[in-house]
Amino acid sequence: MMDSRIPQVFKDAINGALGPVMHLWQDPTVTEILINGPNEVFVERKGKLERTDAQFPSEDILLAAINSIAGSIGRRINWEEPRLDARLPDGSRIHAVIPPCATNGPTVSIRKFTQSKITFKDYIKLGAITPDAANFLEICMFLGKNILVSGGTGSGKTTLLGLLCNRIPKGQRIIVIEDAKELTIEYEHVVRFETRTPNEQGKFEVTIKDLLKSSLRLRPDRIIVGEVRSSEAFDLVQAMNTGHNGSMGTIHANTAADALVRLEALAMGGETKISDKAMQYSIAAAIDLVIQISRLQDGSRRIMSISEVRGLDEDYNYDVVNIYDMPHLVRGPDGKLHGHIEPTGELPSFMKEIEDNKIPFPRSKFFPPKSA
Ligand SMILES: Nc1ncnc2c1ncn2[C@@H]1O[C@H](COP(=O)(O)OP(=O)(O)OP(=O)(O)O)[C@@H](O)[C@H]1O
Ligand SMILES: [Mg+2]
Known part of the structure; x- marks a missing residue:
């Protein structure tokens, strides 16, 4: 299952260490393995959590397993550094917290x-988006x-960001910056950067912010940031406002409005020289759209809204207008949630641009469906 470019030392560590959960590691329907101490292993299948019978013989053996995986990628986890966050050579991600910080015993998510x-197409089939919204x-x-x-x-x-990247028109130069290479992008001209964690002395770290600064000197058309989670928010906003149209990033937030507030907080965190208002103006000018996505109770993942950022209102709140939203979700007899996003009746402010480009997506597409 693992290809030949993956170092043997890592394969050996996985084979040796993950014995009790090896069948889960190899099971393609399992997307996540969650170990809460030696006696409790959950997995995620189709977006839903299930408890399994898997167990580690003892806390020490689980600890040794985590250590062996950490060691195989040149990292460590111990009393002094009880947390490990790493990408494994096969592209999987591991996060572990061990005692004394983890009171259940060594806790791992893979x-x-x-x-x-x-x-x-799959995205539409999965019900994550409607054909019209995908077209939009x-x-x-x-x-x-x-x-x-x-x-x-x-x-x-990340999945959605990757999908969007694959719709970038030909002939541009894209720079992608991530903590760990995750995005699947098929594009003819793409430069990829990955951050570096500091060494044991806390030196030689290369952050997303550093790489964003380099990117700006490397003539990008669009800059893609895998996850905006720190002060690089400021640099991304500046890049968006200085001609790098079509730049994108993901952010951790529960609504479109929260996403902008979070972006602002992250951007302010790194920059003291700019006033709150100036930052808000920059953000409102930089971001055109926020796509809100959720993992729902039935395990499905769906786009909940597509909103346009139109500026700031008189109270300096972001003026966020939903172009598409999810009016209702109904639970069916199968336990699944049924519903899809619909146009709200708001035309995007760039409707004329759509028309001027002769894109066959008429205004009527934005009219809400007639309520029955
Ligand atoms: N629309 C979808 N339907 C079903 N599964 C999906 C959908 N979108 C993503 N997935 C799956 O959900 C999992 C999580 O996706 P992804 O890594 O894109 O989430 P994320 O929000 O970026 O996570 P994180 O917060 O860890 O960065 C992956 O296994 C992915 O294949
Ligand atoms: Mg992600």
């Missing part, structure tokens, strides 16, 4: 790397709108 390439997003990509993908943990932000 997000398995899935080769699954979700396409826009493609138009936004074509027109070079700056987009923020917002959602909770594991809601599908």
